[in-house]
Amino acid sequence: MSGHSLVDWLRAQEEQALVELLRARPDLATPPPPDTTVLATRAGMRASVVRACEDLDSFTRTVLDALVVAGADTDPQPLTRINRLMGKGVPAARTKQAVRALREIAVAWGPDTAISVLPSAVEVTSQFPGNLGRSAPQLDELDLPKVVDELDAGERRLLETLAAGPPIGRTKDASRVVPLERAENPVQSLMARGLLLRRDPETVELPRQLGLLLRGDRPMGQVQVEQPALATTERGSSTVDSTAAGAALELLRHVEGLLKLWSIEPPGVLRSGGLGVRDLRRLAKELDVDEPRATLLAELALAAALVGHSEGTEPEWVPTTxxxxxxxxxxxxxxxxxxxxxLELPRLPALAGRRDEKDKLLSALSDDLRRPVAERERKRVLGVLADLPQGACVSDVGELVAVLAWRAPARGGRLRDELVRWAVDEATAVGVVALGGLSTAGAALLNEGPAEAAKRMLDALPEPIDHVLVQADLTVVAPGRLEPELASDIALVADVESAGGATVYRITEGTVRRALDAGRSAAELHELFKVRSRTPVPQSLSYLIDDIARKHGQLRGGAAGSFLRCDDPALIAEVLANPDITRLELRRIAPTVLVSPLALAEVLDGLRGCGYAPAAEGPDGGVVDLRPSGHRIPGRSRGTRRPFLPTRPSAEQLTSVVRQIRAGDRAADAPRGEAVSTSTIGTAATMALLQEAAAANRSVWIGVVDSHGTASQRIVQPVSVAGGVLEGFDHGHGVVRRFPLHRITSAAVVEEQ
Structure with missing residues (x-):
């Protein structure tokens, strides 16, 4: 067995093969293993094997199941036996390819005549690999084909049902095993013969030998060699892009509505974080969308830093700068x-409104929606669509779910299939996907980044139009995307009534008054509709504008930072006429009252500087003290830190790790004399040995512990030993290196052969 160990197999691999292994399983390289023995130990750890097998497709996992069924975790098995287990219709070349993939990630190793798999691979496979039960050693002594032929129809039918999988069944007849002559039904009869195993009082299990026998020429059942077919419809890239552009414009309109709403009435932040259910429903109602769409809009606004939560005792969700x-x-x-x-959102908006395993309601914008798999699974879905010809669209999302389930059945956990549907729905709402196909802008976003995606979206967006259609019922129809200036003017004087290919606005007394409040005059509104409308302006609209304008502004209000009052109108006139006080921006609103937009303290200081002696007045008419109580600075809100994402090691780094492993192997294999250990003899003895080796030009074997606490072995030819440091030529790396003596745990002279 030693010749077939994983350590021996890894040692025999080329350097590039080990580099590719560490690239596929980067956790094996952190921290760098000192030698192949440590590398093999890490490769066999259950957690590492689970990660390594996450990206295996369904067929490769079936081959792994077949290796486990064959017992390759305890004894090497020939590829010919695995081919027989895979059954009729499965090409041998395809099975060999899957075994090669398992070797590349060191889950399997050895030649085709003796393939082994890691013992921990048994835990990666399902409880019943290949939907087969456990072996029953006592059945190996029976002529099973003959035994099965002697069964009656009911007993055989039961065995065939369990053979199709899963191999267990629940029945009250499993409560006890009775002699064959007292059996009253097929379950009791089969249990008496040992052809069914009793797991517990209500469960029986079909032994593996019977399952393999009853499946005939398909021992592993129906094996899906290739991924399921993905039916597509050719819609043309222009149709996909124009549809995506429409969805993009709808998205922008809704986000603008969200920002407008939360600017006026920001919702509160829940005590546990997130957005309350009532606030979410209100947002959905105001934007005329459903709650899942409202959740997505809020999540996008937060992810894009367009909104954030304010600080204080009662924080709110408000737009940012x-x-x-x-x-x-x-x-x-x-x-x-x-x-x-x-695309980069590390959250699953579709989880909002659901409950977790503790029956806690998951709220929009809360940290409860964070999932590490979110971004990765989103990109996997788009990757499948990106592989389709341009303009090709998936006809059935269910087929897309099946393809991704085949490609990586272990990805996504229990939400695996839902993640695919959510990603497609969200991508369609965002305008990355349309009609089941990836838009040109979406493909650019996935492969080239947002800057190039914006250019592609600009090409897809309809040309902005410079006119509207005013109707007699005081509605204004925008037959397409308006020019920014016109869109701003119309949004000021009218409210959106319905949106789609054409947007319908409604003009009311309130909207006209809003435009007048913003500084527009009646003449400017008449001119707007006269110039921009392709239809005659109805008299009712003209009358409405003039009527509102006549009443507008009869009462006026303004903001004032401070006021001055004096019972002597002459003194007020004197102050107002003083040229040195012009900078205070005083304005008379009554014979004895002046107002200024400046703060009261600034006005009083200015008056005192011109020789006057004003006093500050409180709400009750009494004199107040305005002297500052100390400097104040606005509180700074805490920034949001993105979670740390480890970077994948480069090819150069992986090559260095492999060379370090090889150096450790050579050091371990090198013949050496009696070692000096610092723990038993001390650093002085180690220094003496190293100095003697330097003088005699001899190589030494040293054990070293690095700054991370990782032990390794090196073969070094000492050059100098001074100042608590060994400087020598490292044969493993081919360079001169320095080793602090306090990190050297042992040393021995390498014996010449």
């Missing part, structure tokens, strides 16, 4: 910001 920059950006840039945020 980034929202103003975003609102002023072109549509394609706005979309790219949101689409990029969605």
């Amino acid at each position: 980034h929202a103003d920059t975003w609102l002023a950006a072109p549509a394609e840039q706005q979309w790219a910001t949101l689409a990029s945020a969605w």
Whole structure:
């Protein structure tokens, strides 16, 4: 068996093969293993094997099941036996390819005549690999084909049902085993013959030998060699892109609505974090969308840093300063910001509204929606669509689910299939996918980044139009995407009533008043509709504008930072006429009252500087003290830190690790004399041995512990030993290195052969 050990097999591999192993299983390289023995030990650890097998496709996992069924975890098995287990219709070349894939990740090793698998691979496979039960040693002594032929129809039918899988069945007849002559049903009869195993009082299990026999020429059952077919429909890239552009414009409109709503009435942050159910429903109602869509919009706004939660005792979800920059950006840039945020979103918005294993409600915007698999699974789904010809669309999302389930059945856990559907729904809402196909902008986002995606989206967006259609019922129809300036003007004087290919706005007394409040005059509103409308402006609209304008502004209000009052109108006039006080921006609103937009302290200081002696007045008319009580700075909100994502090691780093492993192997194999250990003899003896080796030009074997606490072995030719440091030529790395003496645990002279 020693010739077939994983350590021996790894030692025999080329350097590049080990580099590829560490690339496929980067956890094996951290920290760098000192030699192949440690590398093999790590490779066999259950947690590492589980990670290594996550990306195996369904067929390769079936081959791994066949190796376990054959017993390759205890005794090497020939490839010919695995081929027989895979059964009729499975090409031998395909099985050999799967075994090669298992060797590349060191889950299997050895030549085709003696393939072994890691013992921990048994835990990676299902409880019943290949849907086969456990072996019953007592059946090996029976002529099973003859025994099965002698069974009656009911007994054989029961065995065939369990042979199809799973191999266990629940029945009350398993409560006790009775002699064959007292058996009253097929279950009791088969148990009496030893052809069914009793697991517990209500469960029986079909032995593996019978399952293999009854399956005939397909011992592992129906094996799906290739991934399921994915039916597609050719819709053309232009159709896909234009549909995606429409979804993108709808997304931008909804996010703008969210920012507008939360700017006026920001919702509160739940005590446990997140957005409350009532606030989510209100958002959905205001935007005229369903709650899952509202959740996605809120999550995108948060991920793009357009909203955040304020500090304080009662924090709220409010737009950030980034929202103003975003609102002023072109549509394609706005979309790219949101689409990029969605692609990298480390959360699953679709979980909002569900309950976790502790029956806790999962809220939108809360940390409960974070899932490490979110971004990775999203990109896996888009990767399948990216492999399709341009303009090809998936006809049935269920087929896409089946393809991804075949490619990596262990990915995603219990949410595996739902993750695919959620990703497609969200990608469609964002405009990355349309009609079941990846848009050109979506492909650019996936492969080239948001800047290139914005250019592709700009090409897909319809040209903005410079006109509207005013109707007699005081509605304004925008037959497409409006120019930014026109869109702003219309949004000021009208509210959106319905959106789609054409947007319908409604003009009311309130919207006209809103435009007048913003500084527009009646003449400017008449001119807007006269110039921009392709239909005649109805008289009812003109009358409405003029009527509201006549009433508007009769009562006026303004903001004032401070006021001055004096019972002597002459003193008020003197102050107002003083040229040195002009900078205080005083304005008379009554014979004895002046107002200023400046703060009261600033106004009083200015007056005192001109020779006056004003006093500060409180709400009750009494004199108040305005002297500052100390410096104050605004509280800074804490930034959100992204979770640390470890970077994958480079090819150069992996090559260095492999060379270090090889050096450790050579050091372990090198013949050496009696070792000096610092733990028993001390550093002085070690130093003396190293100095003698340097003088005699002899190589030494040393044991070293690095700064991470990892022990390794080296063969070094000492050059100098001074100042608590060994400087010598490291034969494993081919360079001169320095080793602190306090990190050298043992040393021995390498014997010449």
